[in-house]
Amino acid sequence: MNAVLNQGASKPDGTVVASVSRELFAGYPELLTPTHIAEITGMTAHYVRTLCRRGKLPAVQIGESRWYIPKVRFVEFVMGGPGE
Numbered sequence: 001m002n003a004v005l006n007q008g009a010s011k012p013d014g015t016v017v018a019s020v021s022r023e024l025f026a027g028y029p030e031l032l033t034p035t036h037i038a039e040i041t042g043m044t045a046h047y048v049r050t051l052c053r054r055g056k057l058p059a060v061q062i063g064e065s066r067w068y069i070p071k072v073r074f075v076e077f078v079m080g081g082p083g084e
Contacts, residue, residue, distance in 0.1 A: 031068040
């Protein structure tokens with residue numbers, strides 16, 4: 001996965017991020033949960049929530065315990081782009 005993500009990491013226009021997002025994560029919803037991120041990365045969902053709480057992962061909190069990460073923002077995070 002990292003090799004595919006790194007292929008276009010240097011393009012600033014965002015089209016590569018959208019393309020990678022569509023290709024690699026087609027089976028996932030546009031708003032990812034910590035469980036989705038854990039499944040994709042091998043991290044635990046607990047750790048993903050910790051990253052969200054600390055502001056390390058671009059996410060939106062709904063209520064006290066629900067976190068959602070926009071798929072395109074997750075791809076940017078992995079590629080080291082905006083919101084890092």
